[in-house]
Amino acid sequence: MQRRLTTQQALEMILREVDPCDSDGEDLQVQPDSDSELSDQSSDEETASAPKKRACLGTETAKDGTVWREEQLPDKFGIKFWVACDLKSKYICNVFPYLGKDPSRPTGERLSENVVMRLMEPFLDKGRNVTTDNFFTSLSLAQKLLRRKTTILGTVNKIRREIPQSTRQTDRNEFTTQVFSTSAATLTAYAAKRKKTVYILSSMHGVVQTDNTTKRKPNTVTLYNKTKCGVDVMDQMVREYTVRRGTRRWPVAVFYNMIDMAALNAHVLYQACSGTKERRVDFLVELARELAHSHVAAKKARKEQLPLTQPSTPSPGKRAMLL
Incomplete structure (x- = not known):
């Protein structure tokens, strides 16, 4: 259960x-x-206060009779x-x-x-x-x-x-x-x-x-x-490039927030460790590509019933390793 x-x-x-x-x-x-x-x-x-329903504070009639x-x-x-x-x-x-x-x-x-x-x-x-x-x-x-x-x-x-x-x-x-x-x-x-x-x-x-x-x-x-x-x-940097989408499930909202903050930290660490300056949007594009490539390769390996330790499965990229 x-x-x-x-x-x-x-x-x-x-x-x-x-x-x-x-x-x-x-x-x-x-x-x-x-x-x-x-x-x-x-x-x-x-x-924390719970959300309140809209309350009517009063009514007012315009000159044309609209209430x-x-x-x-x-x-x-x-x-x-x-x-x-x-x-x-x-x-x-x-x-x-x-x-x-x-x-x-x-x-x-x-x-x-x-x-x-x-x-x-x-x-x-x-x-x-x-x-x-x-x-x-x-x-x-x-x-x-x-x-x-x-x-x-x-x-x-x-x-x-x-x-x-x-x-x-x-x-x-x-x-x-x-x-x-x-x-x-x-x-x-x-x-x-x-x-x-x-x-x-x-x-x-x-x-x-x-x-x-x-x-x-x-x-x-x-x-x-x-x-x-x-x-x-x-917070402004995190919201500039975000993975957030509209959702009513609080675990998903928390997960989106964690991904955004982890990506920002990964960019800071990448620049500090490599000593190179890279635009954050370019870093995020490469990070998404590395994560997707690693995931697709692992999925393909499982479909072919190959062990993940074989050289045919690429390792995560240098940006993905920082997450």
Whole structure:
């Protein structure tokens, strides 16, 4: 009798076969995959919201007598992936899906902190820096990472309890900077506009300095702007050439996503190992040809009842070996 698995059981079975990979870069960026098809979360949540049906918010009659109904769009839903990638090469260093409430997570630990520590586990105690967005960044996370010789740089939500009350004022003079410091990190409040303040938490900056331009931008904000785009650019590269097709089966959707990410990593490794620059689209075409040729040859060998170890069956190509 065939055994039926739940979504969480199947994904956990897949993850048991995956090992974290290393990276040659110094900076890692951690954030949820922007193509996860889930609405952005602004606070720690235990479970993903279920899709909602469209709700009618009201009706309005036009001058010609046409009755229009205002409807509420349904929330995005799907499978969320937590991703850490190298800033320079866009190599995906670590990734795992969000499976809802995790019973192994310690009591009292925030979901965001647990995610970052799990993603960064292979790279801790190596003097690296991780850039995060305001969903992950917190003072307690900075302290945990600092104990493991890892620094953090990221935007922080002003509603966090550890943020001083004096920094939460909304009306500031344009291009002004306010700096707070503790033993573990520094907090920079920079007013890019009069009523728009950016909060940057950093455990790698002991001193915050502003440049000599008109905007007088602090060095913490400048560095964050340079390092914040790792996951977003990686996601854009993955979706530019994708094998995804419309499907209602979640295992197939997850498989498509895994193939896209594996192909991107294979391209990065191929260029690093061979020392040659090759357009990604050309690499993917050759990769598909090598995989198809190997599969067709193996299928032909089985049809002819020949052992696969015979020389007549070609070995996978150099690109296919990187998958």
